[in-house]
Amino acid sequence: MSGDRAPAGRAELEAERAHLTYAVDCLRRSRTELLEMAERAMKTSDDELVIWLLRRAQQIEQDDGLPLFFGRMELDDSDVETVYVGRRHVGDPRRDGEIVVTDWRTPLAARFYRASRAEPMGVLRKRRFGFAEDGALTSFDDEPVRGADGGLSALVRAEIERPRFGPMRDIVATIQPDQDEIVRGGLADTLLIQGGPGTGKTAVGLHRAAYLLFEHSTLHRRGVLVVGPNDVFVRYIARVLPALGETDVRHVALEQLTAPKRAPVAEPPEVARIKGDARMVAVVSRAMAAKIGAPTEDLLIRETSPFVRVSPETVADLAADLIGSRVAWDRARAHLTDRLVDHIRRRLELRGRAPSDAEMRRVARTKGVRAVVAAIWPPVKPEQVLRELLSDPAVLAAAAEGILDEAERGLLARASTKWSAADLYLLDEISAHLREPDRHGHVVVDEAQDLSALQLRAIGRRCVDSATVLGDMAQRTTPWAAGSWDAVREHLGLASRVLTLSRSYRVPAEVLAVANRLLPLIAPDLPPTRSVRHAPGSFTTTHVPDVPAALIAAITADPTPESTGVIVRDDQRAQVRRTLTTHGITVADSLDDTGTDVTLIPAGLAKGLEFDHVYVLEPADIIDTGPDGLRLLYIALTRAVSRLTVLHTRDLPEVLTA
Numbered sequence: 304m305s306g307d308r309a310p311a312g313r314a315e316l317e318a319e320r321a322h323l324t325y326a327v328d329c330l331r332r333s334r335t336e337l338l339e340m341a342e343r344a345m346k347t348s349d350d351e352l353v354i355w356l357l358r359r360a361q362q363i364e365q366d367d368g369l370p371l372f373f374g375r376m377e378l379d380d381s382d383v384e385t386v387y388v389g390r391r392h393v394g395d396p397r398r399d400g401e402i403v404v405t406d407w408r409t410p411l412a413a414r415f416y417r418a419s420r421a422e423p424m425g426v427l428r429k430r431r432f433g434f435a436e437d438g439a440l441t442s443f444d445d446e447p448v449r450g451a452d453g454g455l456s457a458l459v460r461a462e463i464e465r466p467r468f469g470p471m472r473d474i475v476a477t478i479q480p481d482q483d484e485i486v487r488g489g490l491a492d493t494l495l496i497q498g499g500p501g502t503g504k505t506a507v508g509l510h511r512a513a514y515l516l517f518e519h520s521t522l523h524r525r526g527v528l529v530v531g532p533n534d535v536f537v538r539y540i541a542r543v544l545p546a547l548g549e550t551d552v553r554h555v556a557l558e559q560l561t562a563p564k565r566a567p568v569a570e571p572p573e574v575a576r577i578k579g580d581a582r583m584v585a586v587v588s589r590a591m592a593a594k595i596g597a598p599t600e601d602l603l604i605r606e607t608s609p610f611v612r613v614s615p616e617t618v619a620d621l622a623a624d625l626i627g628s629r630v631a632w633d634r635a636r637a638h639l640t641d642r643l644v645d646h647i648r649r650r651l652e653l654r655g656r657a658p659s660d661a662e663m664r665r666v667a668r669t670k671g672v673r674a675v676v677a678a679i680w681p682p683v684k685p686e687q688v689l690r691e692l693l694s695d696p697a698v699l700a701a702a703a704e705g706i707l708d709e710a711e712r713g714l715l716a717r718a719s720t721k722w723s724a725a726d727l728y729l730l731d732e733i734s735a736h737l738r739e740p741d742r743h744g745h746v747v748v749d750e751a752q753d754l755s756a757l758q759l760r761a762i763g764r765r766c767v768d769s770a771t772v773l774g775d776m777a778q779r780t781t782p783w784a785a786g787s788w789d790a791v792r793e794h795l796g797l798a799s800r801v802l803t804l805s806r807s808y809r810v811p812a813e814v815l816a817v818a819n820r821l822l823p824l825i826a827p828d829l830p831p832t833r834s835v836r837h838a839p840g841s842f843t844t845t846h847v848p849d850v851p852a853a854l855i856a857a858i859t860a861d862p863t864p865e866s867t868g869v870i871v872r873d874d875q876r877a878q879v880r881r882t883l884t885t886h887g888i889t890v891a892d893s894l895d896d897t898g899t900d901v902t903l904i905p906a907g908l909a910k911g912l913e914f915d916h917v918y919v920l921e922p923a924d925i926i927d928t929g930p931d932g933l934r935l936l937y938i939a940l941t942r943a944v945s946r947l948t949v950l951h952t953r954d955l956p957e958v959l960t961a
């Protein structure tokens with residue numbers, strides 16, 4: 304699979320290069336044609352067409368630099384015998400648009416990803432291509448489909464093990480069959496994906512978004528939203544969709560989903576747990592119901608002739624089914640206004656009048672009508688409702704009676720005047736009573752095992768069509784987590800099914816075997832994840848008298864072009880950082896910063912990240928962090944692609960020595 308091929312192989316490589324040159328040429332010509340068409344359309348001043356043509360030409364330009372195809376398949380049951388698969392469609396404008404490269408998202412291309420010995424799907428042979436940094440086609444690797452053993456091809460393995468730097472890459476060239484089934488799940492399906500470390504959940508969720516956008520043009524209008532646990536993570540994954548040609552997808556960190564500008568303050572976990580609990584939904588409902596009022600005086604409309612008088616009882620009757628329903632207040636106000644106007648119109652008609660629509664629109668805008676509607680649903684701000692609820696024991700007692708016990712109510716009594724992360728979602732729950740939030744066609748949510756009932760509800764009400772919800776129950780580390788996929792489904796409020804990814808692409812078998820020993824303690828119901836790769840010698844533990852000194856010695860003795868992550872207990876980060884920098888080792892605090900010797904990550908922020916070589920310092924200390932200590936260790940142990948080195952002075956936890 305390299306350049307040193309036998310003559311026949313070299314000739315094939317040359318033929319493949321020629322096809323690449325041909326594809327590049329076709330794409331260039333298509334672009335020129337689009338620009339020429341845009342110029343002609345400008346003359347007829349068809350603005351929409353001009354914009355569309357220029358946009359398409361620009362998209363082609365953006366793709367420059369990426370290889371136009373990554374795979375090829377030979378088929379035995381189709382008109383076309385050879386199909387090249389790439390990131391985008393390429394046609395030959397000189398041959399009526401004949402297909403030169405097939406978009407990876409088409410049903411035909413699905414065979415490239417799915418064909419297997421059990422189900423060859425008419426595919427005789429798959430070929431994958433390797434490229435140099437400058438985009439030159441340098442190698443290929445053939446995978447016979449019939450009779451194949453289902454193992455990884457050398458090129459796929461090389462792609463997985465390729466050193467990592469900077470943000471996450473797409474996996475479009477090497478999506479595996481178990482992943483492809485999820486990527487191509489229909490738009491109507493909300494999928495809850497349970498997957499162990501490195502099974503590709505994040506990658507799969509993002510590729511599914513790209514697939515759905517390709518399949519459903521309506522989704523561009525409705526929008527796709529990607530929600531990640533924090534800013535670091537969102538920045539890490541934010542380049543994947545643009546690399547797949549999807550530049551319009553909104554990415555947000557969980558804390559930004561509801562209220563973009565607020566920076567939340569910390570609060571004790573026992574308080575956060577109550578605030579995120581599903582029982583708070585009922586507490587909020589009662590607090591909102593307590594805000595609903597009733598008109599006390601007659602509504603007198605003087606703008607009509609004759610005047611019309613409406614009694615408070617009639618208004619209450621007209622509003623009866625809206626009060627206490629889950630119709631948002633702004634909509635309920637609009638409904639009641641319509642009903643009042645209808646009522647007034649009928650009264651006028653009974654007196655022989657035939658009021659015009661314009662007259663009735665004026666009635667709808669009168670002070671009297673507005674006041675009577677506001678008497679029922681007064682203008683309130685979510686912040687004001689929550690402040691009262693948390694600071695006035697009588698208000699809380701009334702709303703939480705029979706729902707929260709006294710101790711829980713005591714914990715809620717607000718100390719800080721600033722909002723916490725859990726408060727943001729209480730505010731969102733309150734806002735949802737007032738008005739519907741902006742919604743998106745599809746929402747992708749990562750690290751969903753950590754979400755509270757209220758966070759899941761906030762996400763559920765932002766979905767129009769469906770969601771892809773990704774997580775690993777073994778990596779749950781928040782105090783308010785819903786706890787199970789059944790609970791996730793219930794709080795999300797969307798019909799959904801759970802699918803499992805059980806093959807790890809990132810973590811070598813030798814490392815996963817160790818991490819899996821923690822599973823009975825942290826997630827007894829989950830089956831162990833199996834790795835697709837062996838990397839003998841990838842896991843080592845070393846007992847040392849001084850962990851930072853040993854780390855410095857190891858890094859200095861082994862300067863490597865690979866990305867190196869150092870994971871420590873959260874409160875040790877500053878100390879380790881100082882020690883490393885004093886010894887001339889450059890340290891980054893996030894993946895954005897790539898030019899350093901190492902990236903230093905506290906165990907609490909390691910979730911979702913990965914490095915070629917990982918050092919985990921003093922695992923016993925990580926376990927001692929608190930109730931989530933074992934889970935934090937599990938996460939830390941599963942961040943490595945190629946090597947995991949554990950340095951310790953204290954005794955190794957038993958699970959690591961077994």
Ligand SMILES: Nc1ncnc2c1ncn2[C@@H]1O[C@H](COP(=O)(O)OP(=O)(O)OP(=O)(O)O)[C@@H](O)[C@H]1O
Pocket residue numbers: 462463472473474477478479482498499500501502503504505506507775808809910911912913941
């Ligand atoms: N089919 C694939 N081809 C190449 N690389 C892959 C493939 N699937 C996954 N990977 C790589 O494996 C790594 C893990 O993927 P990803 O981060 O999506 O996994 P995850 O399940 O979200 O892991 P974690 O739970 O640990 O966050 C990534 O670097 C990803 O690019």
